[in-house]
Amino acid sequence: MGGTIVLVTDRPDRSAALAAALREVGPCEVVGTEESWTSGGFLLGVVSDLTLTRPEAAGCLRRLERRYRGQALPVIGLLRRASTESLRLAKTLGATVCLPAYVPPETVATALVNQIENTVPVGERAVVHGVARAGEALASLLDEARAGSQIRMETVEAGLAPILTAVQEGGLARWLDTVWSHDDATYQHCLLVAGLAAQFALHLRFRWDDQQRFVRAALVHDVGKARIPLPILNKPGRLDPDETAVMRTHAALGYEILRAGGECDAFTLDVVRHHHEMIDGSGYPDGLSGDAVSDPVRLLTICDIYAALTERRAYKTPMRMADAMAVLQGMDGKLEAGLVQSFGRALA
Structure with missing residues (x-):
């Protein structure tokens, strides 16, 4: 399964066995009651091993409920007192199922798997899995680029089919909603572009290998940003002319990073540079x-601009779909009008 399981506990000294059992289901992170739930992770489920009557425990779970409101997120509540009042409080704080705290860790893991299968629709599971796998691939790629290590494309390859499956089975809207929750600007943007590229490729009825080629290029298109100074990359607002000049080096930097790795095809190199x-x-x-601007570049540029217009940032309101499409349509002469129209139909 893709995604992360979070075990939130106020007794970490006794959580090792439970965490080990949950890791048989998927990656598991152990956190305390100070967890803010403000970061945009992709959660598969939550196990709460807390004394719910403590204010800090209740506050933690209320923050969780607010952060993931409206999403089918399984939350297993472990109750240290099997009373009607404890059960009511756990349900109020978002628990989808409650178990006594003394049950074996394996029972908790099995209950979580059942909750995932029962409460998360198949399409949504595909999206969570796809975003998680794509995020892992992207993280590995950017880490290698920042470190100056040789880029290994096999990690990227592992994320391609899950993206296409996620968009096809879960729908683009679910993909975008999930990715929009990611706080890191570069990750959010690359995952948005990859999802949009998958939708565009499916709409245009590309062959399977061409779908993968196009999504690969979309996922890695901004790898050069790994070499852009963080104060510029993460600046909240408009860049000044000098900063813009630095930011504009990312396309050529990305091309050089991938070319030096020796594992990247000409299709992807063209898209990354251009x-x-x-x-x-x-x-x-x-x-x-x-004609010097290739067809793959023309297609990807449309996805890239649309993603940039609709991204969600703390310092700006995302543009509505209709307004973003109007911007693209107003770029006739810069973008190919027929492809913009086709992209609009792909989103409909």
Whole structure:
């Protein structure tokens, strides 16, 4: 299963066996009552081993409920007192099933698996899995790029089919909603573009190998941002001219990073270097125009711009779909109008 399981506990000294059992289901993170739930992780489920009458425990679970309200998130509540009042409190704080705290860890893990299967629709599970696998691939890629290590494309390859399956089975809207919860700007953007590329490729009825090729290029298109200074990359607001010049180096940097790895195909290298080119010659880094801008670049650039317009940031309101499409349609001459129309139909 993809996604992360969180075990939230106020007695970590006694949680090792339970954490080990949960790790048989999926990756498990153990946290305390100070957990804020503000980060945009992709949770498969939560196990609460807390004394619910303590204010800090109740506060933690209330923050959880607010953060994931409206999502089918399984929450196993372990009760240290099997009373009607304890059960009512656990349900109030978001528990989807309650068990006595003394049950064997394996029983808790089995209950969580059953909850995932019963409460999370198949399509949503596919999206959670796809986002998790794509996120792992992207994290590995960016870590290697930052460290100056040789890029290993096999890690990226493992994330491609789950993206396509997630979008096909769970739908683009679920993919976007899940990815929009991610706080890291580069991760959110790359995962948005990958999902949009998957939807576009499916709409255009690409062959399976072409779908994977296009999604691969989308997922890695901004790898060059791993070499951009963090104060510029994470600046909340508009960049000044000098900062913009630095940011614009990311396309060529990404191309060089992947080319040096020796494992990247020409299709992906073209997209990574040229995804900011425009058919009127006004783009960068090479000022390509007309037929020099390949079809894959034309397609990916549309996905890239739409993703940038609709991203969710603490410092800006995301643009509505209709408004973002109007911006794309207003770029006639820079973008290919027929492809923009086709992209709009793919989103419908």
